[in-house]
Amino acid sequence: MAGTAGSGSSPLSAGGDGDDSLYPIAVLIDELRNEDVQLRLNSIKKLSTIALALGVERTRTELLPFLTDTIYDEDEVLLALAEQLGNFTGLVGGPDFAHCLLDSVRLLAVEACVSIAQLLSQDDVEVLVMPTLRQAAEDKSWRVRYMVADKFSELQKAVGPKITLNDLIPAFQNLLKDCEAEVRAAAAHKVKELCENLPSEDRETIIMNQILPYIKELVSDTNQHVKTALASVIMGLSTILGKENTIEHLLPLFLAQLKDECPEVRLNIISNLDCVNEVIGIRQLSQSLLPAIVELAEDAKWRVRLAIIEYMPLLAGQLGMEFFDEKLNSLCMAWLVDHVYAIREAATNNLMKLVQKFGTEWAQNTIVPKVLVMANDPNYLHRMTTLFCINALSEACGREITTKQMLPIVLKMAGDQVANVRFNVAKSLQKIGPLLDTDALQGEVKLVLQKLGQDEDMDVKYFAQEAISVLALA
Incomplete structure (x- = not known):
């Protein structure tokens, strides 16, 4: 529920300045305390109108404290408030006063932190932004932690490499092993982006020592959404880590995911084989992953078989004609007599694409x-x-x-x-x-x-x- 602060706490209480033109603004402010959630949301979306009417000083000294003191609310309202305040820098007087905003939202101000951090020096980010972010990353509400995970790439770019290494990497490790699956899945989605944005000189060491051990845990996560999220990005690490690390450390993970009971996990791995092929070469790929692909091609679930068929032209292009004929041609012909029509239809289209290729x-x-x-x-x-x-x-x-x-x-x-x-x-x-x-x-x-x-x-x-x-x- 919205708080029920007394009328004296409102920026326009009692119409103190006698300006009737501000009456509509007073109405909007009153709606911020309304019992109706939708009314509160509507008013929050018009916060910039209220701030413009009040001016930068009254926004800083009256509106922001009013928001802090008054709105103890559902996550939906706090989220809308955080989004608005992320664009509020100009309305409080510019970057010099940006720190005022961080005091105006509970721990859900992650979005605002991204915007504000981009405007501040590294020292100011450390002093003014990081305490809020550290709290948000460990907040008791999983929605807050989820938002940190979801905005991680933007946060990483906003705070810079030094703070990333000192603060964000440990926070990211915690998000990857969070007790809530939604948070782990959101963090898993950001693995590749996080690794790509690390400083090139330390990237491999950081990934191998501080990120990969957590990724290995997620490969066998109990939640399929977490595993699917990871599978959608993990193949991209091969281009970052190179051939040797991919063969030694990533291929075993890919193989485990190819054999995962969740079809979406297997699908995500198959659909990204090309980037691994670029790094390790087709022979190594075929020796390690091809047996698992053949197994999937004969899977009892027809949707799994269908997924393999759809990627067969891509595989054919990677393997080459001779290798394809030796290893996969018989599979393509077997699909033509599958008992499921959708498989036979896809197999027919597959042949056409193969002829175009070969x-x-x-x-x-x-x-x-x-x-x-x-x-x-x-x-x-x-x-x-x-x-x-x-x-x-x-x-x-x-x-x-x-x-x-x-x-x-x-x-x-x-x-x-x-x-x-x-x-x-x-x-x-x-x-x-x-x-x-x-x-x-x-x-x-x-x-x-x-x-x-x-x-x-x-x-x-x-x-x-x-x-x-x-x-x-x-």
Whole structure:
């Protein structure tokens, strides 16, 4: 609740200066003490209006003490107040009076500390800002500690390297092992930024001795949000620490995260493999992390498999064609017959991206023959996947491969017993038609579509007639 300070504590109590033009400001000030939280929030958002009306001296001597004495409040109101005071420097008379603001909010003035510290000398920051920040980092309210963690990068830049090393690093260590998961997660998110912003000459030593031991603890944290937050940034440390440290100290952590029970943790590691590859090279990466990736590619949870598929073109580019064919090609083909449609669909799109990356000769020798064999699969879903692959691959493979290798298979499948396959034949012919020469279109393609246009199944008939229209074969 807002405090109930007496009327004498208000900056405009009893209209002391007799200025009726300040009456609206008096109303706003009264609302700061209203029982209604929303009214208090609205008034706080207009604090700059109140300060401008009062002038810099009365803002310093009346408004700020009034706020300090009156508002003992919910976190939401205190947060809004801290945000406002962060922009208040000019309203109290400029940087020379900035220290007044730190006395005006309880321990939730972290945001204000960032703004104020940027204006002060290092000595003034140490004397005027750091006591508030030290208290905030150890505050009994987890929301206060959370805010310190959330604003850590800004704080680090605002206070400078010396204070960072002496004060912020120990505070950060405490935040990384905070009893509240929300605080640990917020701090974990800032690990990479903190490390990047350290002085280059001491960076590696500080990280290895003062940050990494805490990161190792977080890898096995009991809370999945904490582990996910860390996994989203930890790979970036490899570029900061270099090859030797990455192989010795970070790879074991990455491997543990790749095997984490939480899918989001594994996902975050996979999606950032490229920055590790840049540091340690593909052979080392494949020996250490590839087995875990293969394991994920066959995971029981389809969303995990889907995530791996989506990163396969990226992996392919990193591994190179020969290595990819040796280690991962069979996985890509296996996904085409997955029991989950979303996996089969993603696997089809994946093949198209791989052909774009490795070229048509690779497609002709490695992919297309395996895809076309599926046209004879007993499972009609797998036969349909052949058509979906042809749709996706035709443009990337070009006219010759499409005409010579793919078209005969599509035409043959027009006689399939399953209507779903037949109408997908019509759709495939419409898709690949623009790539075919006139003879093929006016010959076999037209005959097959005309036959499908007389099919007993309404859907087959509809899609065949649509293809005839689109390809102008009527």
